[in-house]
Amino acid sequence: MSPPGDARAPSPQEPLLRTEGLTRHFALGGLFSRKVLHAVDDLDLTIGEREIVALVGESGSGKSTVARLLARLYKPTRGEIYYRGRSVAGLRSRKDLLWYRGEVPIVLQDPFSAFHPVFRISHGIMRNLALHRPELDREARRREAERVCEAVGLSPRMLTRFSYEMSGGERQRIGFAQALAVRPKLILADEPVSMLDVSIRAGVLNMMASLRDREGVSLLYITHDLASARYVADRIVVMYAGHEVESGPTETVLSEPKHPYTQLLLSAVADPREKDAELSADTGEPPRVVNPSEGCRFRARCPLAIETCARVTPRPEPIGASRVACHVALARARGEEGLPSEAPGASASRGTGSSPTPDTATVTE
């Protein structure tokens, strides 16, 4: 479906999708509870044409919430999403919504629960075609279903199968075929390979890259796996506790990580082909994002934390080709001298060894 109206014509500098201060909070507890979980805070994300952006983070970092916000499954608490320069929150009519959902479909994590067991695999693809591309007649729909099936590396004969007759990798490919049937510009893929076996993963990742190269779609690839992000993504955005901590071109971020959290994540990945990075003593306690106070959310685990980190929330600022949200990294990049590489407070808290830091020791109130 082509975008109706001139308002949707993208301006030359406008990226495909852009968010401004995207924020999503969830109220926890009962009616009078004041607990608010900050899943995503002030995220400025851009995705260009024909670009694979990997959103990397651990559980609780807010990465899946971002996918759901972009798919309009959640409404943002604050902030805006602009798709081709047009505010997504402003889409109201059925026609507009259908258009947006056709341009930006989502592929979910679990291919084992994403398909109706009573219908053949072709059902979802055919329905998408009938709904989003009413101009096609029955014969054209069938041809198109076969084409998308081939585009994801499956034989068109698969279309007559039921989901339980297919392996996980095949189902996940069908998930992509369904998305592809609506002629999307941007596919939101939420951990699409995490449930698949290693021998199957490579195939799905290669298929994602070929969708970009051959079909010209962009992808938001949400993952906790830095290695697979490196394999397919053009750009990486690292999230921690709802904040963007570092972003930039994939190789820049991974070869010269500037944020201490990115460095920690990288050091934790074992790699049999390469000598391991030095192991850190961090125990990987998840961040607490219920009613967080001002300041950097990583500071309790951070080896570089300085006094400023507890007072001022760092915003992502450019360093070279990357953007980094870290007071210390920024100060270093600007060549300021006289900053202690390790504040006394930080080293004292690390001195307690592996016992939990004060922040994480407080059990959920």
Add this chain to the structure above:
Amino acid sequence: MTEPLLDVRDLSVDYLTEAGDVHVLSGVSFAVAEREFVGIVGESGCGKSTLLFAVAQLLSPPGEIVSGEVVFRGGDMVGLRGGELRHMRWRDYSMVMQSAMNALNPMNSIGAQFADAMEAHGERSRERIRARSREVLELVGIDAVHLGSYPHQLSGGMRQRAMIAMALLFTPQLVIMDEPTSALDVVAQQSLMTKIRELQRRLGFAVLFVTHDMSVVSRYSDRVIVMYAGQIAEAAATETIFERPLHPYTRGLMNAFPSVRGPRREMAGIPGAPPDLAHPPGGCRFHPRCPEVMDICPTREPALYERDGARVRCLLYEERAAVGARAEAPRSGAAQADAAQADAAQADVTVDAAVDAAQADAAQEARP
């Protein structure tokens, strides 16, 4: 080294279903020495978890050990009664389950659950129970105040640590772990595995550990067993298997996951899907997916062949098969290695040297 701590001999397990018997494990043999860290890797459905359950004597219907022995400290455990096993569990060997973080009872404090396990083994003194509980919890790096905490008050990583602490209450000689870290984030996973490794070295227990994650195995285990479709495909020391994988399946696995460091490489994956164990393919079970399949593979079942300190279930390493392979154009490193092997077969002595050389070449090619 005299007798191994655990000796699994020709173990076969069937799942008896209405649709017929599914042979989940067929003739699995391996040994774990004292203080050894053995990793078992494989994809879902390859029987790796069933293997652990069979070793720990925890199989329940429809699973059944149809043949084989599990010799632990000189005695066969297969066929032992509940009472006899109950005495050994926790005390001599313990098990940490997959997603163990959900295996704790949400209604009881951590301390109460530790006390339960100790009381079940005849410990009556509250004092000693308390002291030991504090001790093991601190061993895994959790503050002892958490003995009074309930599972929901701890993070996933801490719960997993608490489960491991519980497995160490009696300092068993063998700790069996089924994907202990797969539900955790990378940083927590690395920290926990490092902890397990450190405790294993300090306290001197052996670990038998199952995972689907090749990188975790590479970093922590002494020896690796690669399983495919209910059989051992390849078993060797960790460095050996990562430097020189012999089985085409192992090689495929090595090329199926991306690197976060070093040069960026194209990954191939392994086409197809693991077989249905109710109807496994004839001959070699990997042949429908194998890039180096030969004419005889669909009909001839490979045994486990000894080669350079590794055990590998592939006809490429059977002398007779190797001669057949020479007829084919040697495209891959393995075929080359085989051709070399076949050539050298006449001059028996140089076989290994020639294979080594060819494989070293192949390894070089693989690493651009």
